[in-house]
Amino acid sequence: MNVEQIQQIAVIGSGAMGSQIAMVCALAGYSVYLQDTSRESLDKAKSSLEFHMKRRIDKGKLSAREVDEAFSRLNFVMSLEEAVRDTDFVIEAIVEKLEAKRELFAAVDRLAPAHAIIATNSSTIVSSKIADATNRPEQVCNMHFFNPVLVMELVEVVQGPHTSEQTAQTTVELTRRIHKTPILLTTEISGFVANRILGKLMDEALYLLENGIATAEEIDLACTKALNHPIGPFALIDLTGIDVHYLIRMQRYEETGDERAKPSSIVTEKYLKGELGRKTGKGFYTYS
Numbered sequence: 446m447n448v449e450q451i452q453q454i455a456v457i458g459s460g461a462m463g464s465q466i467a468m469v470c471a472l473a474g475y476s477v478y479l480q481d482t483s484r485e486s487l488d489k490a491k492s493s494l495e496f497h498m499k500r501r502i503d504k505g506k507l508s509a510r511e512v513d514e515a516f517s518r519l520n521f522v523m524s525l526e527e528a529v530r531d532t533d534f535v536i537e538a539i540v541e542k543l544e545a546k547r548e549l550f551a552a553v554d555r556l557a558p559a560h561a562i563i564a565t566n567s568s569t570i571v572s573s574k575i576a577d578a579t580n581r582p583e584q585v586c587n588m589h590f591f592n593p594v595l596v597m598e599l600v601e602v603v604q605g606p607h608t609s610e611q612t613a614q615t616t617v618e619l620t621r622r623i624h625k626t627p628i629l630l631t632t633e634i635s636g637f638v639a640n641r642i643l644g645k646l647m648d649e650a651l652y653l654l655e656n657g658i659a660t661a662e663e664i665d666l667a668c669t670k671a672l673n674h675p676i677g678p679f680a681l682i683d684l685t686g687i688d689v690h691y692l693i694r695m696q697r698y699e700e701t702g703d704e705r706a707k708p709s710s711i712v713t714e715k716y717l718k719g720e721l722g723r724k725t726g727k728g729f730y731t732y733s
């Protein structure tokens with residue numbers, strides 16, 4: 446399938462990532478179904494997107510008409526069948542657990558039209574671990590967005606050994622059409638490019654914190670004021686979610702068996718306490 450044939454997109458999972466991926470697609474003119482098994486999550490996605498869109502209108506970045514039209518193309522649904530039955534392209538953004546993703550891909554494969562591409566937004570899991578749950582492995586790939594999707598421009602498209610050239614090229618072209626910048630990787634590697642680099646920075650930041658060398662605030666200041674990063678590693682992990690970081694590291698540990706891949710003790714402690722960052726009001730910082 447080529448990109449011209451894409452009219453309808455389904456985004457599965459309406460959390461931090463899925464909600465904004467759906468909005469970006471709707472703003473680019475696509476008809477979008479955003480699906481979640483949780484009504485609460487769908488309601489939260491809707492109100493959060495309304496808040497972000499209002500801010501863009503107030504700042505003059507988008508007109509009220511553009512936003513109204515985008516919302517009229519965006520459907521919030523709980524039925525997976527309704528979301529994918531007429532879809533051309535599926536972007537999965539559910540919880541970072543391999544078994545959950547495999548189950549979902551098998552269900553989407555049964556319900557979606559034969560021509561539809563199914564992409565995963567997973568932060569770590571390469572699509573060859575999921576593709577064989579479907580009968581269309583050549584139409585499965587990674588399409589990895591960055592948080593917050595409304596702002597961050599890069600999308601990593603990963604073509605696995607099972608992914609057809611056509612699927613990879615269509616996904617790269619779709620990325621451009623939703624006004625993002627693609628990089629296409631033709632070799633699978635867990636974590637892809639940007640997060641592997643970020644992971645090294647994070648490891649060092651956690652080492653400095655856990656050994657009492659510097660506080661989270663000081664490490665963030667070093668990164669923002671000396672290295673000119675727009676945000677420090679601890680402010681970033683609070684933004685993306687300590688649970689997301691924890692699950693990514695556990696996933697990598699389970700894949701590699703490498704003890705060094707495990708989440709650090711301070712991350713594990715915060716995860717178990719439910720101090721997950723901005724979403725719970727407390728992480729490395731406290732939020733009002």
Ligand SMILES: NC(=O)c1ccc[n+]([C@@H]2O[C@H](COP(=O)([O-])OP(=O)(O)OC[C@H]3O[C@@H](n4cnc5c(N)ncnc54)[C@H](O)[C@@H]3O)[C@@H](O)[C@H]2O)c1
Pocket residue numbers: 457458459460461462463480481482483486537538539540541542545549566567568569589590591592685686689
């Ligand atoms: N948070 C980030 O910074 C970030 C960045 C890039 C990629 N990702 C990846 O995106 C995916 C989602 O991350 P997130 O931060 O949006 O998570 P999140 O926890 O905010 O949202 C996940 C959503 O998926 C829903 N869900 C779970 N199982 C489902 C199912 N079977 N069917 C439909 N909906 C289901 C949940 O109800 C929840 O609303 C993960 O794979 C993660 O690795 C996250």
